[in-house]
Amino acid sequence: MKNSAPHKVLFVVFPQIKLLDLAGPLQVFADAVDDNGIAVYRTEVVSIDGQYVKTDTPVSIATEAMKSWANEQIDTLIVVGGNGARAAALNPHVVDGVLRLAEKADRIASVCTGAFVLAACGLLDGRRAVTHWQSCDALSREHPCVLVETDPIYVKAENVWTSAGVTAGIDMALAMVAEDIGRTASLSLARELVSYVVRPGGQSQFSSTLDRQILDETGRFESLHEWIANNIDKDLRVDVLAERANMSPRNFARLYTQQTGRTPAKAVEGIRMEAARRSLEESDLSVSEVARQCGFGDDERMRRSFIRLLHVSPSDYRQRFATGHMTASGDLLGTQ
Incomplete structure (x- = not known):
């Protein structure tokens, strides 16, 4: 001052x-x-x-x-x-x-x-x-x-x-x-x-978890979403999710899309992105390790998802939003 x-x-x-x-x-x-x-x-x-x-x-x-x-x-x-x-x-x-x-x-x-x-x-x-x-x-x-x-x-x-x-x-x-x-x-x-000081300005004001709850108004897939979040490094193809939901793959994909407004694949990607963002912000894991633990398979696949959905690479996201790199700049994605 x-x-x-x-x-x-x-x-x-x-x-x-x-x-x-x-x-x-x-x-x-x-x-x-x-x-x-x-x-x-x-x-x-x-x-x-x-x-x-x-x-x-x-x-x-x-x-x-x-x-x-x-x-x-x-x-x-x-x-x-x-x-x-x-x-x-x-x-x-x-x-x-x-x-x-x-x-x-x-x-x-x-x-x-x-x-x-x-x-x-x-x-x-x-x-x-x-x-x-x-x-x-x-x-x-x-x-x-x-x-x-x-x-x-x-x-x-x-x-x-x-x-x-x-x-x-x-x-x-x-x-x-x-x-x-x-x-x-x-x-x-x-x-x-008891506040979360490390939320830089560029982070989203939308809650992905709340967004899913709003889209799934009946709560039919709530337990499935929780299971996905706890198993993001596993094989989460439609047939696996359908089995978990006790439905045929075709009926599951149709009903899920109708109920939530997005495909199962897009939902899985969103949950993996949420976990990856949190890991990049709060851990010292390498980008490759984050990609593996969050189910992207490799860092290039995760990078493509970040670029498409957040318009920033995982490395740049960590540099701007990691707990140890908090900035008071406050602009979108940390830029001024």
């Missing part, structure tokens, strides 16, 4: 914010201390009128008025998201207030749909940005000058950061702490918060 004075972090809220969009990142900054146990950040919450602001829960938030910060230098300005974000983005008083604060901020950010407010201010024009996956299309449609990414947990574009939905705001805040006072302090803070 530039000096020993507390780094000022200002959160902008409005009616019907999502409480966790505020509470998660706020807790990260509030708990951050230096080697002497002294608070690194000074956190404040502001709104247009400085009154209590209703959230999407029974909890209301005490705030200061934006105008009280008119002459203050701000280190980090964060606009929170929630159901009220779209209305806030259309409110000229909110937009003007955020713009005035942004002029005095060294770092600007949004959590979840707070990106709509930054976009309305023109602060995302020409920049890569992300929001909750359900709102990415709307953000792109309503603000065509914004380069919307649909997949990352968070994106850093110069001094402007945006995060995906809800808990991704915690990941973004931890990355900011790492940038400010070092990765060791961020890791320590994450352990204290």
Whole structure:
């Protein structure tokens, strides 16, 4: 950090914010201390009128008025998201207030749909940005000058950061702490918060496991998916899976595709990819060993899957996302 004075972090809220969009990142900054146990950040919450602001829960938030910060230098300005974000983005008083604060901020950010407010201010024009996956299309449609990414947990574009939905705001805040006072302090803070600090921004905001559960609404193949995940290094051709499901290969392939919207082969590849990504992030195994243990057979076959599905090689993926190589860059696939 530039000096020993507390780094000022200002959160902008409005009616019907999502409480966790505020509470998660706020807790990260509030708990951050230096080697002497002294608070690194000074956190404040502001709104247009400085009154209590209703959230999407029974909890209301005490705030200061934006105008009280008119002459203050701000280190980090964060606009929170929630159901009220779209209305806030259309409110000229909110937009003007955020713009005035942004002029005095060294770092600007949004959590979840707070990106709509930054976009309305023109602060995302020409920049890569992300929001909750359900709102990415709307953000792109309503603000065509914004380069919307649909997949990352968070994106850093110069001094402007945006995060995906809800808990991704915690990941973004931890990355900011790492940038400010070092990765060791961020890791320590994450352990204290029982958080997963090593989720770099380029990692997907989608859960492959949850995705399978959603596609398989009846849960018919849930036990099969679990068995595949526990046997990814085995022969997982259709006839093997069909036998496991007590079905004929032809009937199994037809019903599985009909039920989940993907072929058994694509499902197996997805589960193997998920395991390979986790291994590359968390282990010191060679790429060839990861490929073998995850059932790809050889590293070239795994490389082709990574290039096709993630647009990056396994080696590059490890370099950018491995626990020991955490970066605060936050751009898609770790690039800036």
